[in-house]
Amino acid sequence: MLKLHGYFRSSAAYRVRIALNLKGLAYENAFHHLTRGGGEHLRPDYVALNPQALVPALEDDGAVLTQSLAIIEYLEERFPEPALLPKDAVGRARVRAIALGIACEIHPLNNLRVLGYVTKELGHSDAERTKWYRHWIADGFKGIEGLLAGNPATGSFCHGDKPTLADCCLVPQVFNARRFDCDLTAFPTMVRIAEHAASLPAFAAAAPGKQPDAE
Amino acid sequence: MLKLHGYFRSSAAYRVRIALNLKGLAYENAFHHLTRGGGEHLRPDYVALNPQALVPALEDDGAVLTQSLAIIEYLEERFPEPALLPKDAVGRARVRAIALGIACEIHPLNNLRVLGYVTKELGHSDAERTKWYRHWIADGFKGIEGLLAGNPATGSFCHGDKPTLADCCLVPQVFNARRFDCDLTAFPTMVRIAEHAASLPAFAAAAPGKQPDAE
Numbered sequence: 456m457l458k459l460h461g462y463f464r465s466s467a468a469y470r471v472r473i474a475l476n477l478k479g480l481a482y483e484n485a486f487h488h489l490t491r492g493g494g495e496h497l498r499p500d501y502v503a504l505n506p507q508a509l510v511p512a513l514e515d516d517g518a519v520l521t522q523s524l525a526i527i528e529y530l531e532e533r534f535p536e537p538a539l540l541p542k543d544a545v546g547r548a549r550v551r552a553i554a555l556g557i558a559c560e561i562h563p564l565n566n567l568r569v570l571g572y573v574t575k576e577l578g579h580s581d582a583e584r585t586k587w588y589r590h591w592i593a594d595g596f597k598g599i600e601g602l603l604a605g606n607p608a609t610g611s612f613c614h615g616d617k618p619t620l621a622d623c624c625l626v627p628q629v630f631n632a633r634r635f636d637c638d639l640t641a642f643p644t645m646v647r648i649a650e651h652a653a654s655l656p657a658f659a660a661a662a663p664g665k666q667p668d669a670e
Numbered sequence: 671m672l673k674l675h676g677y678f679r680s681s682a683a684y685r686v687r688i689a690l691n692l693k694g695l696a697y698e699n700a701f702h703h704l705t706r707g708g709g710e711h712l713r714p715d716y717v718a719l720n721p722q723a724l725v726p727a728l729e730d731d732g733a734v735l736t737q738s739l740a741i742i743e744y745l746e747e748r749f750p751e752p753a754l755l756p757k758d759a760v761g762r763a764r765v766r767a768i769a770l771g772i773a774c775e776i777h778p779l780n781n782l783r784v785l786g787y788v789t790k791e792l793g794h795s796d797a798e799r800t801k802w803y804r805h806w807i808a809d810g811f812k813g814i815e816g817l818l819a820g821n822p823a824t825g826s827f828c829h830g831d832k833p834t835l836a837d838c839c840l841v842p843q844v845f846n847a848r849r850f851d852c853d854l855t856a857f858p859t860m861v862r863i864a865e866h867a868a869s870l871p872a873f874a875a876a877a878p879g880k881q882p883d884a885e
Binding site: 502506507508509518520521522524525526528529532533544545547548549551552554555556558559560562563564568569572573576577579583587590594598599600601602 | 717721722723724733735736737739740741743744747748759760762763764766767769770771773774775777778779783784787788791792794798802805809813814815816817
C-alpha cells in the first residue's frame with residue numbers, strides 16, 4: 456500500500472494527490488501539520504524519513520520517495536497507465552518544462568518558510584508579504600502563460616487534451632494564487648485549463664478542502 | 671547541431687553544460703548577458719524563443735527546450751549513453767529528488783532577480799542580501815547533506831560512482847555557495863562529491879570561468 460506523507464494545504468502534496476488519483480492508485484495518508492507545534496514535519500521521526508523535512512514523501516514497499524516531481528516521475532515509471540507524460544521526447548520536455556517553470560520559478564518563492572522569513576527575519580508587514588507573494592505570482596505566471604497561449608500543443612489541458620504532469624502542477628499553483636486574491640486576468644489560458652481540470656473527479660478529490668486533515 | 675542559449679554565470683546553464691559534456695555532445699553557444707543592457711534575456715527575440723525569459727534554452731533541430739532539468743531529461747532520452755540516471759525506479763527517484771532539492775529549494779531563492787528584489791524593492795542592504803543568501807544555502811544544504819550522508823547509495827558521486835543528474839545540479843550549487851563565501855563545514859559529503867567531480871574534464875570544462883563569455 457502506498458503511503459503519502461502530506462498536509463492538506465501543501466501545494467507539492469496536492470500535485471502528488473492529483474497524480475495518484477489520475478492513475479487510480481489507492482493510498483493511505485500520514486498528515487504532518489506544517490504550523491502546529493512548531494511544524495510536525497520538523498519532528499525527528501519525520502526528518503529521519505525525509506532529511507529535507509518537507510512534505511510530501513511517498514512510501515512504497517519500503518522505499519521512501521521525496522520531492523513531488525520525482526515522486527510523480529516514479530509513479531509514471533511504476534504505473535505507466537494512464538500516462539502523465541506524452542510519448543515523444545519534445546512533448547515530454549515541454550510538459551516537464553511547464554511543471555518545472557511552476558515548481559522552480561514560482562512556488563519556492565511563496566512557500567511558508569520564505570513568507571515567514573520575509574516577515575520575521577526581514578521585518579516586513581503582512582501587506583508587504585502579500586505584495587511579495589503577488590509579485591512572484593505575476594512574474595512567474597507571465598512566463599507560464601507565454602508557454603501555453605498560442606502554442607499549438609496546448610489543448611484543453613496544458614499539453615493536448617489529456618492531463619499531464621504539467622496540469623498536476625498548474626492546478627495547485629492557480630489554487631494558491633486565488634487564495635491570495637492575485638489578479639489572474641492576464642493569464643486566461645492558465646485559468647481556462649485550471650477550471651477545466653477542476654471539473655474532473657481526480658483533480659476535485661485532491662483539493663485541499665477535501666482532505667481529512669483540512670481545517 | 672545543438673545550440674545552447676546561456677550565460678557563463680547561470681547556475682542552470684552550468685548544469686546543462688555539464689550534462690552535454692558528460693554525454694560528449696558538441697554544441698554551439700548563444701550568450702545572453704543577464705545584467706548588461708537591462709538583461710539581454712529580456713529582449714523580444716529571446717522571449718519569443720523562450721517565453722519564460724530565462725537561460726538556458728537548448729535548440730535541437732527546430733525544437734526549443736527550456737528549464738535545465740527538462741533539458742537534461744531530454745538529452746537522456748535522445749542520447750542515452752552514458753546514462754545520467756540509474757536503471758532502477760527507486761534509484762532514479764533518488765537522483766531526481768536530490769536534483770530537485772537543489773533546483774526547487776535552494777537555487778530559486780538566490781538567483782539574480784530575487785536578490786535584486788530584496789535590495790531594490792524591499793530596501794535591504796548588501797549585507798542583509800548576503801545574509802539572505804547564506805540563510806537559504808545553510809537551510810537547503812542541510813537537507814541535501816541529509817539525503818547524501820550515511821546513505822549507502824551515495825558513492826564517490828551523489829548516487830554511486832558515476833555522475834548523474836544530481837551531480838549536474840550539485841556542482842554548480844556548491845560553486846555558487848563558495849562564490850558567496852558560505853560556510854560549508856557542516857556539509858562534508860557535498861563538498862567531497864563536488865571536489866571529486868571538479869576533477870573530471872566534463873565538469874571542469876563546464877565551469878563558468880572556462881566559458882567564452884566569462885568576464
